[in-house]
Amino acid sequence: MHTDWLRALLVAVAVVQLSSFCTTIYxxxxxxxxxLTLNPLVAFFMRLHLWLATGMVPREWVAVHRKHHHFTDREGDPHSPILKGLWKILLGNAFYYAREAANPETVSRYTKDMEDDWFDRALFHRGLLGLGVGIVLFVLLLGPWWGGLGFAFQAVTYIFLSAVINGAGHAIGYKNYDNExxxxxxxxxxxxxxxxxxxxxxxxSSPKLSVKWSEIDPAWPLIRVLAGLRLAGLRPPS
Ligand SMILES: [Zn+2]
Ligand SMILES: [Zn+2]
Incomplete structure (x- = not known):
């Protein structure tokens, strides 16, 4: 049908948005x-969604990100545009991420507080399996042609948005505080x-990323709703 492309686009955009919320909140x-803390069912839903849409392994993501905070824009930062150049991170962030995520020393050193559960061992540590199931779900929903294209579009968009944060987020924009x-x-x-x-x-360690009235953190209202429903707990300001 002639609106199939529009349906595929809307599904892909909705999936990328959901991935962004799951990435930042979970x-x-x-x-x-x-x-913040999350109700186990909410955390499980977000873990499942990220597995299907991105194949991301939470422990690896956490390890690479904590290392980025530890060495921000210094030798050891996995994806610094200051060290490597902005275009290299904008185009190759996924490569730099995957290279650091594949380093078992990074993962064990930066995630000592995390433990794998049964679901991690059986499913969530198998990123490619998650992507495969995700593609099948897209194909079942949208057909082989638009399903395949829609899945590819959401994956490329997610990779690009991550690159913009890791690359441009250390090179372009304004500063409220004196950091890189x-x-x-x-x-x-x-x-x-x-x-x-x-x-x-x-x-x-703040659960809220905006500080000025002109800055909008779309995840914050959702976190407040989750907290109001007792599905999330907020860390008191330190
Ligand atoms: Zn961070
Ligand atoms: Zn950063």
């Missing part, structure tokens, strides 16, 4: 920085708040 604010990272308001709108990266490096 992987980043909850697991990597312990800025930068804020990009418009990027924050489409990355569930992650574009407010300068604020984040100033307060890594």
């Amino acid at each position: 992987l980043h604010r909850c697991l990597a920085h312990r800025a 990272a930068t804020n990009m308001r418009l990027v924050a709108w489409i990355t569930a708040g992650e574009g407010l990266h300068n604020n984040h490096h100033a307060f890594p």
Whole structure:
């Protein structure tokens, strides 16, 4: 049908947005920085979604990200545009991420507080399996042609948005605080708040990434709703 492409586009955009919310709320604010806690069912849903849409292994993501905070823009930072050049990170962030994620020493050193459960061992550590199941679900929903294209589109968009945060988020934009990272308001709108990266490096353990009225952190209202429903717990300001 002639609207099939539109349906595929809408599904892909919705999936990327959901991936952005799961990345910032679950992987980043909850697991990597312990800025909030999540109800186990909510955490499981986010883990499952990320597995199907991105094949991301939470422990690896947390390890690479904590190492980035440890060595920000110094030797040892897995994806610094200052060290490697902005274009290299914008185009090759996925490669730099995968290279560091494949380093078992990085993973064991930076995730000592995390334990693998049965689901990790059986499913979530198998990123390629997750991507394979994700593609099958897209194909079942949208047909082989638009399903395949839609899945590829959401994957490439997610990879690109991650590269923008890791690359441009340390090179382009404005600063509220004196650190290496930068804020990009418009990027924050489409990355569930992650574009407010300068604020984040100033307060890594804050569950909220915006600090000014003109800055919008789309994940924050959702976190407040989850907290109101007792599905999330907020770390008191330190
Ligand atoms: Zn950073
Ligand atoms: Zn962080």
